[in-house]
Amino acid sequence: MSKFKINKSKCAGCGACVKVCPYGAIKIGKDGKAVIDEKKCQNCGKCKEACPFNAIIKK
């Protein structure tokens, strides 16, 4: 279970989080916003650090 979630109103769909996730747990969804795969996420926090828009928040 991921401890992180995407604030979709802040997400610009830039893909920075997708690139840094070591577990391939983030993709850009059909709405152009990032989505975290709850099952793959290992809660390393790298996506949160990488997001230029502070769109990833701890639950």
Ligand code: SF4
């Ligand atoms: S916390 Fe780590 S494993 Fe989970 S989505 Fe972010 S970068 Fe990927």
Ligand code: SF4
């Ligand atoms: S790095 Fe931030 S703004 Fe860019 S796609 Fe990921 S959550 Fe969205």
